[in-house]
Amino acid sequence: MRADAQVLKGHLDTLLLASLENGPRHGYAVREALRAGGARFDLPTGTIYPALRRLEAAGLVTGTWAEADGRRRRSYELTAAGQRRLAGDRAAWRDFAAAVTAILDPAP
Amino acid sequence: MRADAQVLKGHLDTLLLASLENGPRHGYAVREALRAGGARFDLPTGTIYPALRRLEAAGLVTGTWAEADGRRRRSYELTAAGQRRLAGDRAAWRDFAAAVTAILDPAP
DNA sequence: GCCAGTAAGTAGTAATGCTACGTATCCGGA
């Protein structure tokens, strides 16, 4: 999926939180996870790193520095607030998607 | 649906084009159409009117003034370009929705 | 030595929906 236009607006945070749901990941790994899988969101690093920092500032994730092969990584983990947010976002997404689909493909 | 945050970003144009698909409508009617129906997008007029003008400037719709009951209305109609755009947006939405859902509700 | 891959970031920009107004007409109720 091309990161075409700003269709992602408001949904990026949800995607990031979801990628952190099954345990901590560092930014690059989150990016790879979104790039692979059925989704194929090819997001530039200039999108993903600031977004993770934003989530951290909002208290939804916590980041910790780690060293591996002389390479520093910042590993992010969901906080309790992040998990609650993700649950809410998930429900909101379902509503939103259903609403848009209702307008785009109206039931006869 | 509350117009909460900017979840709508990048999708508003698509919704507007879709509401104009079954014949011309004026701004207020488009707003009512989105407010009713299964969707319930409650959009402020400060969102809808500028957006319609933007679509007009982009050549996706054409607007014409009309008079009814001493009330002036600007009726918008899809152009050929608008119809093409709507078709593309519709496909893009399906892809996008499927991609987000794949991340949020991963198949086991 | 150089390039690709891994890893993290920043500065600045552009797009765009929202808030808060302002204008005007028509109609029903107090």
Place this chain on the structure above:
DNA sequence: TCCGGATACGTAGCATTACTACTTACTGGC
């Protein structure tokens, strides 16, 4: 008769946020 609500259109300014383009740094293969 006056007022509020519905109808109808709009603008100015703001805030959010993803993207572009760039920088830094280490490792391994050609």
